[in-house]
């Protein structure tokens with residue numbers, strides 16, 4: 001069993017890597033399977049398991065790139081950026097939320113976010129770089145449709161994963177005391 005300090009140290013090792021900090025070289029399929037297995041251990045209210053994943057790797061990333069360019073809707077800077085970016089990380093996992101009506105949507109979103117955190121932690125454990133990338137293009141309806149998410153399923157962005165190309169800076173966080181009111 002890990003000590004509390006070891007657990008804290010491990011949590012602090014999980015970092016979000018910019019695309020320029022990720023190597024484009026392929027990674028093992030077994031690593032992605034572990035990452036998805038970790039994701040599905042997340043809690044959800046009533047075990048609704050609202051997370052849905054679509055994995056893009058290899059040449060399949062071309063389809064994703066085309067959708068991202070289309071979602072840039074004629075903005076020349078964004079089109080060029082989106083065209084190149086899918087090749088900068090070897091694996092892109094589309095993050096979907098398929099809500100169950102018995103829960104308020106925020107609970108289903110929260111559950112997917114917990115699944116993504118589990119996935120990110122497993123990536124960190126495997127020595128891999130990852131980041132949740134959201135934003136208007138990565139969550140655009142055109143991209144959601146390409147990925148295969150139809151309403152009410154929502155696309156919440158992508159977790160890209162690859163080998164780290166840099167050593168990340170240490171995690172910067174406020175101390176917990178500054179975010180906590182403790183009444184006793």
Ligand SMILES: Cc1cc2nc3c(=O)[nH]c(=O)nc-3n(C[C@H](O)[C@H](O)[C@H](O)COP(=O)(O)O)c2cc1C
Nearest residue numbers: 014015016017113131132133134135138157171172
């Ligand atoms: C829901 C969510 C969406 C995010 N979307 C983006 C994004 O679109 N672009 C980005 O650069 N980082 C995104 N991030 C990553 C955060 O910027 C990152 O977690 C934050 O800078 C803290 O860094 P750390 O993960 O290394 O602790 C997102 C994180 C979360 C939780």
